[in-house]
Amino acid sequence: MAMNSSFRKKLLWLHTWSGLTLGLVVVFLALTGAGFVLKPQLEDLVYRDLHVVPKCEAPLALDKLAAAAKAAHPQAKLQGIEVTTDDSASVAVMFTDKDYVYLNPCNAQVLGVQNQYGGFFGVMDGLHRFRFFTDLKLGRTLAGWVNTVFLLLLIGGGVALWWPRSRQALKAALKFNARLPGSARTLSLHKFVGLYSALVLIVITVTGLPIGFEPVKNLIYSATGYVPPEKPKSKPTAQAAKRLPMEVFWQKTKARVPDIEWASLRYPAKPEDAYGAEILEKGRPHELAKSYHYMDAFSGETLRLEHYAADQQIGRKIYLYCIAIHAGMVGGLPYQLLLLLASLGVGVQAYSGFSPYLRRKFRKSVNPKLVLKLVKKTVEADAICSFELVDPKGKSLPPFSAGAHIDVSVGDGLVRQYSLCNDPKETHRYVIGVLRHAASRGGSRAMHDELKVGDLLEVSAPKNHFPLDDSRQRYLLLAGGIGVTPILCMAERLAEVGADFTLHYCTRSVERTAFSDRIKRSSFARRVSFHYSDGPAEQLLDIPALLDRPAPDTHLYLCGPSAFMDLVMATAQQKGWPEAQLHREYFSAELYSSENDVAFDVKLARSGKIIHVAREKTVTAALAEAGIDIATSCAQGVCGTCLTRVLEGEVEHRDRFLTAQERAGNGLFTPCCSRARSPLLVLDL
Numbered sequence: 274m275a276m277n278s279s280f281r282k283k284l285l286w287l288h289t290w291s292g293l294t295l296g297l298v299v300v301f302l303a304l305t306g307a308g309f310v311l312k313p314q315l316e317d318l319v320y321r322d323l324h325v326v327p328k329c330e331a332p333l334a335l336d337k338l339a340a341a342a343k344a345a346h347p348q349a350k351l352q353g354i355e356v357t358t359d360d361s362a363s364v365a366v367m368f369t370d371k372d373y374v375y376l377n378p379c380n381a382q383v384l385g386v387q388n389q390y391g392g393f394f395g396v397m398d399g400l401h402r403f404r405f406f407t408d409l410k411l412g413r414t415l416a417g418w419v420n421t422v423f424l425l426l427l428i429g430g431g432v433a434l435w436w437p438r439s440r441q442a443l444k445a446a447l448k449f450n451a452r453l454p455g456s457a458r459t460l461s462l463h464k465f466v467g468l469y470s471a472l473v474l475i476v477i478t479v480t481g482l483p484i485g486f487e488p489v490k491n492l493i494y495s496a497t498g499y500v501p502p503e504k505p506k507s508k509p510t511a512q513a514a515k516r517l518p519m520e521v522f523w524q525k526t527k528a529r530v531p532d533i534e535w536a537s538l539r540y541p542a543k544p545e546d547a548y549g550a551e552i553l554e555k556g557r558p559h560e561l562a563k564s565y566h567y568m569d570a571f572s573g574e575t576l577r578l579e580h581y582a583a584d585q586q587i588g589r590k591i592y593l594y595c596i597a598i599h600a601g602m603v604g605g606l607p608y609q610l611l612l613l614l615a616s617l618g619v620g621v622q623a624y625s626g627f628s629p630y631l632r633r634k635f636r637k638s639v640n641p642k643l644v645l646k647l648v649k650k651t652v653e654a655d656a657i658c659s660f661e662l663v664d665p666k667g668k669s670l671p672p673f674s675a676g677a678h679i680d681v682s683v684g685d686g687l688v689r690q691y692s693l694c695n696d697p698k699e700t701h702r703y704v705i706g707v708l709r710h711a712a713s714r715g716g717s718r719a720m721h722d723e724l725k726v727g728d729l730l731e732v733s734a735p736k737n738h739f740p741l742d743d744s745r746q747r748y749l750l751l752a753g754g755i756g757v758t759p760i761l762c763m764a765e766r767l768a769e770v771g772a773d774f775t776l777h778y779c780t781r782s783v784e785r786t787a788f789s790d791r792i793k794r795s796s797f798a799r800r801v802s803f804h805y806s807d808g809p810a811e812q813l814l815d816i817p818a819l820l821d822r823p824a825p826d827t828h829l830y831l832c833g834p835s836a837f838m839d840l841v842m843a844t845a846q847q848k849g850w851p852e853a854q855l856h857r858e859y860f861s862a863e864l865y866s867s868e869n870d871v872a873f874d875v876k877l878a879r880s881g882k883i884i885h886v887a888r889e890k891t892v893t894a895a896l897a898e899a900g901i902d903i904a905t906s907c908a909q910g911v912c913g914t915c916l917t918r919v920l921e922g923e924v925e926h927r928d929r930f931l932t933a934q935e936r937a938g939n940g941l942f943t944p945c946c947s948r949a950r951s952p953l954l955v956l957d958l
Contacts, residue, residue, distance in 0.1 A: 288431055292626050301400070303619035306477075308397030310601045310612050313560070316394060323375040323385045326363050332378035334520040335364070335538070341381035342366035342374035353539040354519060367537075418485070431467050450935075463625035466618045473615035480599040483592055490592055499588025505567045505576035507547045516541070516570040522548040526566050529578055530554065541570050557581065559597035562590075643670070645703065647728045653787040654780075656709040657755060658721055659694070661702055662730060669700040673735035675743075675766040676759045676830075676858070679703060680733035684723075689716040692758035692832075692858070693735060694788070696765050703732070706787055708755035738912040739832070739858040741766060746826035748774035749819075751841055753833020754785070759858055760832050761788055768797040775800050779814050779837065782807040816844050823850040832858035852932055859911045859929040873949040877901070877958045878920050892944035892954075901958065903944060910946035917942060918957035923950040 292299075317324045335354055343351060349368035356364050356378075363384055365373045371389040376382060390399030399405075449465035451458060483490040494501070507516075519538060527533055535553040552564040564584075567576040579585060594603070601609040649661035664670060678692045695704035709721040724730070741763045748767055752760040757778055767774045776797070780786040782805050792801055804814040820829075820841070829850065831841050838857050845855055870888040875895065877884070886895040893903050893915060903915050910928025919942055926936045928943040935941055944956075 292623075296623050296627070300620055300623045303616040305397045305401035306600075307613050307616035309394040309401070310609050310616070312394040312398075313602075314606060314609070319394075320387070320392060323387060324363055325361055326377045326379070326384070328360050329377070329379035330360060332360075332364070333381055334518070335523050336518045336520050338364050338376050338378065338381055339366055339519060341376060341383065342368075345383045346372060346374050346386060351540050353537055354523075355535070355537045356523065357535045358533055432471055459625045459628055463622060466621045466625065470615040470618035470622075473611055474619070477599055477612065477615065480595040483595045484599065493591050493595075494588045497586065497588030497591065499586045501589075502577075504549065505547050505569075506545045507541065507570040507572075507576075509544065509571050514571050517548075517573055519548075521573060522550070522568050522570075525568060525573065525575070526550050526552070529566055529575060530564060530580075532556070546570070547576055554581070558603070559594070560602040561593045561597045643732050643734060645670075645730055645732055647724055647726055647730060648702075650724065650726055653706060654789075655782075655784045656721075657706060657785070657787040658709075659704055659706045659787075660720065660724070661704050662732065663702045665729065667701075670703060671734045672700060673697055673703075674737055675741040675763040676739035677735040677737040677762075678739075678759070679705070679735055681705070681720075682731040683716050683719045687716050687719065689720075692739075692762070694758040694761050697762065698769075703735075706755060706758040736912070739830075739856065741830065742828070743767060743770050743772060745828045746773065747824065747828070748772060749827055749829045750774060750776040751779070751829065751831045751833070752776065753779045753837035754781075755787065756831075756833030756837075756858065757787060758832075760830065761792070763830055764797055764801075765795070768795070768800075775802070777802050777804060777814055777819065779804045779806070779833070781805065816841055817848070820845050820848045820850065823848060823854065828854045828856065830856045852934075870948060873951070874953045875949075876921075876953060876955045878955055879958060883953075886948075891946065892948070896944065896958075903958075910943040913943065915943055915945045917944050919954060920957055921955035922953050924948075924954070925950045 335356070339351055339354060343366075346366075346368055349370040349372060352367040352369050354364060354366050355373075363375045364378045365375050367373055367389075372386055373389060374386050375384040377384060387395070389395060390404060447465075447468070450461045483493060493499075519540070523536075523538060526536060526538070530552055532555045533552055534555050534557075537551045539549045539551075541547060548568045548570050550566040550568075552566060553560065553562070554564055557563075562581045564581045565577065565579040567578075568574065569576055581590075597603050601612045604611075644665070645662040646665045647660055648663050649659075651659045651661075653659050673693055674697055676692070677697075678690045680688050680690055682688050691705035691707060693703055694706050695702060707717055707720045709717045739759055743766060748763075750760050750764055750767075760776065760778075764774065764776050774797075778786070778792070778801060780803070783789070783803075786803065786805075789803070792798060795801075802814075803812075805812050823845070829841075829845060831838055842855060842857060846852075872888045873886055875884045875886055875892060876882070882899070884895050884899045884901070886892055896903055903917065910930055913928075913930040916930070919940055924936075924939055924942040925948045926942060927946045927948065930943060931941060942954075
């Protein structure tokens with residue numbers, strides 16, 4: 274069932290503004306939590322000098338260790354001692370200022386001092402708990418409210434806004450589409466990461482509620498009938514009675530709880546208080562599953578012994594499980610890594626959610642233009658010239674990557690796209706190759722016949738709708754005619770990174786083969802095969818043989834005349850090449866007849882506004898007249914810059930950007946050229 278557009282608009286507003294306002298706090302909580310989730314595995318490694326000692330078979334009495342710690346840290350009062358049954362572990366003496374003095378249990382050597390919230394893990398823990406608040410309870414409450422908003426508006430609202438309307442759209446939405454440009458790719462990342470981390474984040478958020486909200490914890494206790502017991506008190510037998518040594522308490526605790534692995538022994542804070550021990554027994558379900566032992570500090574009588582497994586009530590266990598799940602204390606390393614990835618995913622979510630919003634708000638109304646000087650014009654082959662452009666003042670030019678092109682203004686309002694064919698490492702010049710078309714509409718004719726060295730040209734910053742992924746195993750490069758320009762740039766890049774590739778260059782004749790001398794002088798010349806259609810039959814490229822038996826690690830990059838590319842693509846698909854391994858360059862989409870175009874309406878889901886699109890107008894033009902700005906570049910359905918999500922209606926695709934699967938899903942379209950088959954399109958705008 275479709276979401277009401279008015280409700281969707283309000284939900285989107287709440288989702289966006291809760292992210293923009295509370296999002297930084299959420300990111301803070303997530304990243305600080307990520308900072309200490311692996312503490313159990315890494316602490317002994319990172320702070321080995323404090324935690325690990327030579328094997329000690331005869332440790333000193335705890336009171337001697339406490340006295341040595343007190344001498345090293347006289348400014349604070351003793352609070353307790355942490356000990357383990359591991360004979361290679363240090364003993365930590367706690368003080369009321371949260372400092373821990375670590376000692377060698379065999380000789381009382383002080384190994385170092387570290388605050389409970391010091392060191393990397395401690396700082397992350399303290400920040401996560403908002404300990405910088407004077408009122409610690411206020412800090413926990415704030416974290417609880419942020420958790421609640423995060424659960425309801427950011428996670429719940431995000432999933433509701435994301436949820437596709439069809440099975441095909443759902444399949445597409447489950448994947449990150451790296452082919453999308455700019456903001457569209459960033460939003461795809463936002464939805465992809467959000468979807469896969471949502472379940473873990475919901476678990477973290479829900480289990481964090483009893484920690485942040487005292488009423489939630491009390492509700493758990495009340496629902497299960499759990500009443501926290503009061504701590505037992507000591508009974509001094511005389512006015513001047515002295516407390517028993519801590520060593521007595523430790524020995525008695527070990528006798529009463531034989532399976533101790535770790536214990537925190539606490540000194541009485543007041544004269545009437547008892548000795549208390551928090552104990553982790555072997556085989557416990559998590560690191561908060563503590564047993565307790567209380568002893569009269571004067572008589573040595575056990576006042577209460579509470580084993581976690583046998584004695585603790587269900588309400589207390591539920592609460593402790595919530596904390597353990599929230600902090601990654603269950604499930605071992607796999608769950609901790611899952612928490613780490615989900616927490617880091619919040620940072621990715623923040624970036625991918627904020628940046629498209631900020632781009633929309635602060636995006637310049639026009640693309641920046643460069644005025645460059647033509648310093649060299651070279652005849653490369655019959656009807657093909659190269660043009661070398663530099664900044665008139667010698668400044669560095671914006672960088673580009675293999676496959677990039679620039680828009681060139683050639684006069685009389687004509688703008689043409691030409692691939693850059695020089696080395697991407699060069700920042701002082703752009704080199705383009707231009708074929709003079711016999712049926713030129715003015716662009717290539719003006720470049721060949723009218724431009725001369727010294728002229729100034731207005732060009733765009735480089736754009737790349739045909740990017741090279743240089744991380745693959747092997748490449749097959751195919752160039753037809755002037756299509757060699759981006760392919761040549763790719764070959765130079767692949768040669769630079771040491772990639773395995775071959776290049777097949779198809780032209781009509783030797784005389785029509787541009788950049789042949791440059792290729793023959795290159796470091797990759799032996800990887801290049803030339804094919805001439807006017808030459809002997811054996812020189813022709815056997816496309817079916819070349820594309821037979823596609824390897825799973827080979828990617829094909831293709832550029833040339835449309836007929837050449839269509840033949841290669843059709844053959845590749847017939848031979849079983851996966852679409853993900855096929856890459857082709859387009860500077861323009863197919864020309865569709867507008868003779869049978871009809872008017873239709875577009876509805877903006879976020880505002881509910883309906884805009885009429887006349888038969889002679891594009892969707893982007895109609896939206897622009899209504900004050901709705903959509904980023905565009907090619908205006909021909911080639912680059913995907915304007916890609917927009919469709920919520921309802923049927924699209925008539927006229928682009929060259931979407932895959933067949935994406936078109937069939939009917940969830941995306943390019944408003945710069947595509948139209949509607951149905952009377953109404955509902956867009957995610």
